[in-house]
Amino acid sequence: RVNAVLTSLVLWDNNIGEEWPPEEGAKAxxxxxRVNAVLTxxxxxxxxxxxxxANAxxxxxRVNEVLTSLEVGFNSLTEESALGIVRVExxxxxxxxxxxxxxSIGPTGAAGIAEYVSGSxxxxxxxxxxxxxxxxxxxxxxxxxxxNGVLKTLDLNGxxxxxxGAKAIGGALxxxxxxxxxxxxxxRIGNEGAKAxxAxxRVNEVLTxxxxxxxYISDEGAMAxxxxxRPSTGC
Numbered sequence: 001r002v003n004a005v006l007t008s009l010v011l012w013d014n015n016i017g018e019e020w021p022p023e024e025g026a027k028a029x030x031x032x033x034r035v036n037a038v039l040t041x042x043x044x045x046x047x048x049x050x051x052x053x054a055n056a057x058x059x060x061x062r063v064n065e066v067l068t069s070l071e072v073g074f075n076s077l078t079e080e081s082a083l084g085i086v087r088v089e090x091x092x093x094x095x096x097x098x099x100x101x102x103x104s105i106g107p108t109g110a111a112g113i114a115e116y117v118s119g120s121x122x123x124x125x126x127x128x129x130x131x132x133x134x135x136x137x138x139x140x141x142x143x144x145x146x147x148n149g150v151l152k153t154l155d156l157n158g159x160x161x162x163x164x165g166a167k168a169i170g171g172a173l174x175x176x177x178x179x180x181x182x183x184x185x186x187x188r189i190g191n192e193g194a195k196a197x198x199a200x201x202r203v204n205e206v207l208t209x210x211x212x213x214x215x216y217i218s219d220e221g222a223m224a225x226x227x228x229x230r231p232s233t234g235c
Contacts, residue, residue: 003038004038005038006038006039007038007039007040007041008039008040008041008042008069009039009041009042009043010041010043011042011043011044011047012043012044012045012046012047012071013045013046013047014046014047015047015048016044016047016048016049017047017048017049017050017053017075017076018048026044026047026049026053026056026057027052027053027056029042029044029057030053030056030057030059030060031056031060033057033060033061033064033067034060034063034064036064036066037065037066038066039066039067040066040067040068040069041067041068041069041097042067042069042070042071043069043071043099044057044070044071044072044075045071045072045073045074045075045099045101046073046074046075047075048075048076049072049075049076049077050075050076050077050081051076051077051078051080051081053075053077054072054075054077054081054082054084054085055081055084057070057072057085058081058084058085058087058088059088061085061088061089061092062088062091062092064092065094066094067094067095068094068095068096068097068122069095069096069097069098070085070095070097070098070099071097071098071099071127072085072099072100072103073099073100073101073102073103073127073129074101074102074130075102075103077100077103077104078103078104079103079104079105079106079108079109081103082100082103082104082105082109083105083109083112083113085098085100086098086100086112086113086116087112089116089120090115090116090119090120093119093120093121093122094122095120095122095123096122096123096124096125097123097124097125097126098123098125098126098127099127100113100126100127100128100131101127101128101129101130101131101155102129102130102131103131104131104132105128105131105132105133105137106131106132106133106134106137107132107133107134107136107137107140108137109131109137110128110131110133110134110136110137110138110140110141111137111140113126113128113141114140114141114143114144115144117141117144117145117148117151118143118144118148120150121150122150123150123151124150124151124152124153125151125152125153125154126151126153126154126155127153127155128141128154128155128156128159129155129156129157129158129159129183130157130158130159131158131159132159132160133156133159133160133161133165134159134160134161134162134165135161135162135164135165135168137159137161137165138156138159138161138164138165138166138168138169139164139165139168141154141156141169142165142168142169142171142172143168143172145169145172145173145175145176145179146172146175146176147175147176147177148176148178148179149176149177149178150178151178151179152178152179152180152181153179153180153181153182153183154179154181154182154183155183156169156182156183156184156187157183157184157185157186157187157211158185158186158187159187160187160188161184161187161188161189162187162188162189162190162193163188163189163190163191163192163193163196164193165187165189165193166184166187166189166192166193166194166196166197167192167193167196169182169184169196169197169200170193170196170197170198170199170200171196171200172200173197173200173201173204173207174199174200174203174204176204176206176207177205177206178206179206179207180206180207180208180209181207181208181209182207182209182210182211183211184197184210184211184212184215185211185212185213185214185215186213186214186215187215188215188216189212189215189216189217190215190216190217190218190221191216191217191218191220191221191224192221193215193217193221194212194215194217194220194221194222194224194225195220195221195224197210197212197225198221198224198225198227198228199224199228201225201228201229202228
């Protein structure tokens with residue numbers, strides 16, 4: 001008999017990519033995705049699966065009609081294999097949540113992902129935690145956020161976007177009407193970046209959670225954020 005009721009499978013932090021012969025487990029799961037019509041959520045994060053696994057998953061996504069949530073972060077994927085999944089999904093356009101943390105994604109990869117975000121009408125959560133996006137990549141993603149009303153959660157934790165990246169994100173937030181949760185933890189953001197984000201908070205009406213933990217913000221930046229939070233006393 002074949003299971004016809006399981007909708008969510010979480011395999012986070014196992015050893016799927018370590019057995020011999022390598023990558024057989026992930027390939028078997030990819031093969032199952034080709035014909036499974038029930039599973040909507042698959043989490044394969046932190047399993048040491050590699051590029052061949054990612055290619056197999058991307059190939060399976062081409063024909064899968066039901067999967068809406070995929071986590072492949074913190075494996076042994078290169079930027080190119082992660083982008084392979086993104087390119088397939090740009091055509092498929094069914095994922096509402098995608099996790100690509102720790103996939104060595106740099107500014108060029110971030111630009112490709114930004115194009116995906118701009119064109120997707122369904123993606124609600126994107127996790128790019130612990131990549132190498134930098135200020136340039138943050139600017140590309142920021143541009144994708146302008147006018148986007150679908151994406152709700154964006155995790156850019158640990159991407160070294162700095163003040164310039166924060167300024168780009170802040171500028172986009174002024175025009176964004178969808179994002180409710182933004183994670184900028186550990187990004188080397190200082191007071192100038194905090195000021196830009198504070199300015200965005202004055203006009204943004206949808207963001208409900210902003211994580212600026214483990215950055216370089218001092219009193220000056222904190223005062224700017226506080227000013228944005230203070231109710232106006234004007235008539």
